[in-house]
Amino acid sequence: MLVVVALGGNAILRRGQPMSVENQRVSIAEACVPLAQIAADHDLVVSHGNGPQVGLLALQAASYEEISEYPFDVLGAQTEGMLGYMIEQELGNRLGNDRAIATLVTRTVVDPTDPAFDDPTKFVGPVYTADEAQAMAERHGWVMKPDGADVRRVVPSPTPLRIVETKPIQWILDNKGVVICAGGGGVPTTRDPVTDLIVGVEAVIDKDLASAVLARDLGADLLVIATDVDGVYVDWNGPDQRLIAGAHPDALNPDDFPAGSMGPKVRAAAQFARETQGTAVIGSLRDIDKMFAGTAGTTLSAARSGVEYRP
Known part of the structure; x- marks a missing residue:
């Protein structure tokens, strides 16, 4: 079975932690325990977030005013290599370094006319107070938006159309290797x-x-979207909070969930399940055995009907 696992940012850096290399190594080492468990029995592709890291690199580059700021495609490539290396190293130490594990810097094609370019929504970098955010916006011309009680920089997040390097990824899988790719969604590109x-x-x-x-283009059997909660909830933190056990991809509206967190995960899981007739699961990597068994996380599949809740 081919499994694609999308590691949430919390698997690399917990919210509020200093963005030190050591903190990231510790979190990645923990995430690689269940990843190694999957790779022992299945073909595995791992992707990962990069929001805090790419934002920090942009901030560092902007501090050198005599040098032009690095564009986000270059910064995205940097984080793919940096974080991919750390995942590759920790996963190799778990699986045994005789197993082929490869990190690929992959490019993601988007539509240059995507309306997202006119409405930045993707959070990157550290959190700021309102006063700090205003100062950064005035200094660098950045767009800033609230993220919970804090404020963060936002950049455009256009819809991905395809991954350019699908063929080399497939070649590595055919040769029993584990692939780490599409880090941070991949390097954002388009055709001139x-x-x-x-x-x-x-x-x-x-x-x-x-x-x-x-996952769609590779013909994956299962897409696992790993996050820091045990599944998708309705009325999160409200009096009627309920954990969704499973749903048909058309039974959930991604717009009913927070745009900066669970909404994109529901949208991605539903898209994969709808387009491929495969299965997508949203949940915690700590529950990976139970998610495979269908007893944990939130499963989206065209084989289900309506919405089912866990008791």
């Missing part, structure tokens, strides 16, 4: 309308939506 060449664009791709596209 004049030259027809692939060029980078100033954006950050949603990693869950990119993972759904990747």
Whole structure:
């Protein structure tokens, strides 16, 4: 069975933690325990988020005012290599380094006319107070929006259409390797309308939506969207909070869930399940055995009807 696992940002850095290499190594090492468990029995592709890391690199680049700021496609490639290396190292130490594990810097194609370019929504970088955010916006021309009680920078997040490197990913899988790719949703690119060449664009791709596209094009059997909660809830933190056990992909409206967190995960899982007749699960990596058995997480599948809740 081919499994694509999209690691949430919490698997790399917990919210509020200092963005040190050591903190990221510890979190990644923990995430690689269940990943190794999957890879022992199945073909595995791993993607991951990069919001905090790419935002920090952008902030660091902006601090050198005599040098032009690095564009987000270049920063995305940097984080794919950096985080992919750490996942590769920790996963290799779990699986045994005789197993082929490869990190690929992959490009994700988007439509240059996507309306997302006119409405930035993707959070990147650290959190700020309202006063700090206003100062950063004035200094760098950044767009800032509320993220819970804090404020963060936002950049465009256009819809991913395809991953350019699908063929080399498949070649590695055919040779029994584990692939780490589409990190941070992949390097954002589009085709130049004049030259027809692939060029980078100033954006950050949603990693869950990119993972759904990747899983679709690879013919994956299962898409696992790993997060820091045990599934999708309705009325989260409200008096009628309920955990969804499973649903048909058309039975859930992604717009009913927070746009900065669970909404894109529901959208990606539903998209994969609808387009492929495969299965997508949203939940915690700690429950990976139970998610495979269908007794944990939230499962989206065209084989289900309506919405089912856990007792």
